[in-house]
Amino acid sequence: MATIEVENVRKVYHRDAEELVVLDGITVEVPDGDYVALMGPSGSGKTTLLNLIAGIDRPTSGTVTVAGTELTALSERDLAQWRSRNVGFIFQFYNLIPVLNAEENVALPLLLTNLSRSERKKRALMTLELVGLADRSNHFPRQLSGGQEQRVAIAQAIVTDPSVLLADEPTGDLDARSAEEILRLLETLNRDLKKTIVMVTHDPRAAQRARTQKHLEKGVLVS
Template sequence: MTDPIMRLEGVCKGYRRGGEEIQIFDRLTIDIETGAFISIMGPSGSGKTTLLNLLGGLDKPDDGRIVFDGQEIQGWGESRLAKWRAANVGFIFQFYNLMPSMSAARNVELPLLLTNYSAKERRRRVATALEVVGLSDRARHRPRELSGGQQQRVGIARAIVADPRLLLADEPTGDLDRQSADEILSILSLLNRDLNKTVVMVTHDPQAASRARQELHLDKGRFTDAQVAAQ
């Protein structure tokens, strides 16, 4: 077994709503192995999105450790976390979050504008990312000229353009028809299998969850069951 790329150890996380303290996680521990493809299901309010935010450094635990490749990140400042995210984490969203006035290529390039890459290197990486998701011929199209499935492919290309090790997908097929959803899941499987990306996907769709190599169920801040798909 490979070493985990990420570990949450004894993580506690809660929020205040009015005068009430709502506990999401109470000493949650999970290892995410390098090269894993994990799907997470669970009812609304079970902590799925909070978990992704903790894994992606968008939120910090109240207590406990978050370790990425041997480094504890929970105490880092926002500037250091932003640099770490840019290099190591790709985010895929349900509603794509594309800039409507920009072409597909420009949308994919956006994360690279915060790096020191030359314009030539940025163009190379954008072309590679669009090729991986099968949209080389749509590079100049704006989002309104693309189908929902194609827009999500642009979102995936944007997530992988900096070659991150970890992909976090929050309901990536939630706004798509079955055929488009299956195409997106096939791309995620390819990224995991052929490019060794570690993928953590939150979903309400059992069919989507079954495409992962490991299925976890989150309920009331705890993993209640898990199964590993046949390899």
């Protein structure tokens, strides 16, 4: 069964009179529990495709169905609610909130649930432990290394237990050792927790760690 179904998706941006086709009739299926590396040169449409799957952007035409929900049919409000329950997003630059410590950053998505404050704290600490940062729960992002920040970001992405994880160049800003730690963590999440992962990357070594590789060029899926 496919968790992610992208069908004949086009994404076109308009700049004055100019029409810029970023994705041109993309059809792709990601089975439940798969780990897909999305590769391609800059401007090929990787991040745009990831944003469409995450429900943070809408296609010009075509449909995107994730975890049984057709995202194109949802209102902005419903889409926000859907995101909070179904996907975890990992950014290249971690994107943690600087005024919150690690535990509070991880607990942020839980504010949208009905969990009590103590339950939110308990779950955030458990998730931090899962990514190996239980001892850094009170540290602020500026007090963490890049690799640690990215692990906190991963903890934030999985704290609501979404079925799909979307990572936009998660190792792009890290040194080799930290990158290896993150890739190992993503493998664990895919293998042990059965998370479906779609990862955008430029790095062929990172892509090799995924089960499936897909290549995009000029908005078209080439393999």
